[in-house]
Amino acid sequence: MGIADYFRERRKQQRGSASVAKERLQIIVSHERSQRDGPDYLPMLREELLQVVRRYVTVDPDAVKVEVDRQEDHEVLELNITLPEEAERVR
Amino acid sequence: MSRIIVVTSGKGGVGKTTTAASLAAGLAQSGYRTAVVDFDVGLRNLDLVMGCERRVVFDFVNVINEDARLNQALIKDKRLDNLALLPASQTRDKDALTAEGVERVIEELRAEFDYIVCDSPAGIERGANLAAYHADDAVVVTNPEVSSVRDSDRVLGLLASRTRRAEQGEPPVREHLLLSRYDPQRVKKGDMLSVEDVREILAVNLLGVIPESKAVLNASNAGVPVILEDDADAGQAYSDAVARYLGEQRPHRFLEVERKGLLGRMFGGQ
Ligand SMILES: Nc1ncnc2c1ncn2[C@@H]1O[C@H](COP(=O)(O)OP(=O)(O)OP(=O)(O)O)[C@@H](O)[C@H]1O
Ligand SMILES: [Mg+2]
Numbered sequence: 001m002g003i004a005d006y007f008r009e010r011r012k013q014q015r016g017s018a019s020v021a022k023e024r025l026q027i028i029v030s031h032e033r034s035q036r037d038g039p040d041y042l043p044m045l046r047e048e049l050l051q052v053v054r055r056y057v058t059v060d061p062d063a064v065k066v067e068v069d070r071q072e073d074h075e076v077l078e079l080n081i082t083l084p085e086e087a088e089r090v091r
Numbered sequence: 092m093s094r095i096i097v098v099t100s101g102k103g104g105v106g107k108t109t110t111a112a113s114l115a116a117g118l119a120q121s122g123y124r125t126a127v128v129d130f131d132v133g134l135r136n137l138d139l140v141m142g143c144e145r146r147v148v149f150d151f152v153n154v155i156n157e158d159a160r161l162n163q164a165l166i167k168d169k170r171l172d173n174l175a176l177l178p179a180s181q182t183r184d185k186d187a188l189t190a191e192g193v194e195r196v197i198e199e200l201r202a203e204f205d206y207i208v209c210d211s212p213a214g215i216e217r218g219a220n221l222a223a224y225h226a227d228d229a230v231v232v233t234n235p236e237v238s239s240v241r242d243s244d245r246v247l248g249l250l251a252s253r254t255r256r257a258e259q260g261e262p263p264v265r266e267h268l269l270l271s272r273y274d275p276q277r278v279k280k281g282d283m284l285s286v287e288d289v290r291e292i293l294a295v296n297l298l299g300v301i302p303e304s305k306a307v308l309n310a311s312n313a314g315v316p317v318i319l320e321d322d323a324d325a326g327q328a329y330s331d332a333v334a335r336y337l338g339e340q341r342p343h344r345f346l347e348v349e350r351k352g353l354l355g356r357m358f359g360g361q
């Protein structure tokens with residue numbers, strides 16, 4: 001561990017664990033909200049999309065993200081597919 | 092028109108029963124006819140916290156099964172004559188409460204009381220659902236700690252989708268956050284989530300902040316809702332919360348580390 005890392009770690013500890021707790025909570029809560037507020041078919045849609053993508057590219061099970069974003073008067077279905085690095089592709 | 096308030100949390104042991112007892116006693120003190128119903132089947136506790144465990148004859152399940160009338164099961168509080176408790180059953184059969192039975196008893200309570208406070212069991216399953224189903228208001232009890240905050244958020248999801256109001260497309264359940272076991276000292280040190288942190292994450296109206304307090308244990312040992320302990324910090328915090336619930340504006344207290352006087356600093360230091 002470099003000296004810079006050492007000081008960064010130290011600073012983190014001094015800042016207290018509450019800020020880490022808050023960050024983690026913000027992430028998990030927003031993730032869980034997007035899942036529960038979405039329509040019932042989201043998990044199935046995600047699963048099927050994953051199968052289609054996998055016909056062409058090898059991806060991790062969590063490479064496909066499907067979320068519904070609610071805006072004032074309409075909803076946006078957001079699909080996010082993370083492709084692997086060039087070297088890991090099947091073809 | 093009576094109102095039904097569920098005290099819920101998801102996570103266990105965060106202070107629901109303590110809160111239900113004090114909220115009900117506070118509403119009764121303010122002059123409202125109040126019933127408090129223990130939904131924690133198999134884990135009856137509210138009777139102990141309210142100090143009337145020796146007067147339990149019939150319980151919620153007896154009333155549902157029509158083995159007893161509601162008025163035979165309701166226990167009148169000895170201190171406040173417009174306060175009554177409907178105790179939970181000690182049966183191990185978790186299905187003893189039925190949706191129809193609960194509905195019938197709630198309807199019957201509505202005829203006699205202004206406020207009906209429902210003390211929910213922990214969890215987000217059947218028991219918690221039954222306790223929340225008829226709610227007009229929800230008091231979500233949360234401790235400043237990761238798993239409690241996360242569970243509270245899940246409970247908020249349940250209130251927005253699985254209650255009578257949600258199912259019938261009525262105006263949603265009014266949600267209130269009650270942050271309990273708050274320790275300003277630890278917040279200041281950065282070891283505990285602050286009120287602002289929790290508010291920011293849950294984004295719900297803050298009804299009150301109850302400090303971590305020895306008075307809570309003392310009161311439950313004695314079988315007195317802590318709100319009746321006028322000198323206790325937690326009792327005062329609960330009184331403020333009840334007043335806010337009833338529409339009064341009151342500043343939040345007990346959020347800062349108490350400044351000790353000279354003697355306190357000399358002898359009471361940590
Ligand atoms: N503000 C507080 N300060 C200190 N101790 C507290 C406070 N609030 C609650 N407690 C203690 O925490 C414990 C759990 O409280 P309580 O029974 O009210 O929680 P609960 O949410 O109803 O639990 P359960 O999920 O088992 O029903 C009790 O021992 C109680 O005395
Ligand atoms: Mg309880």
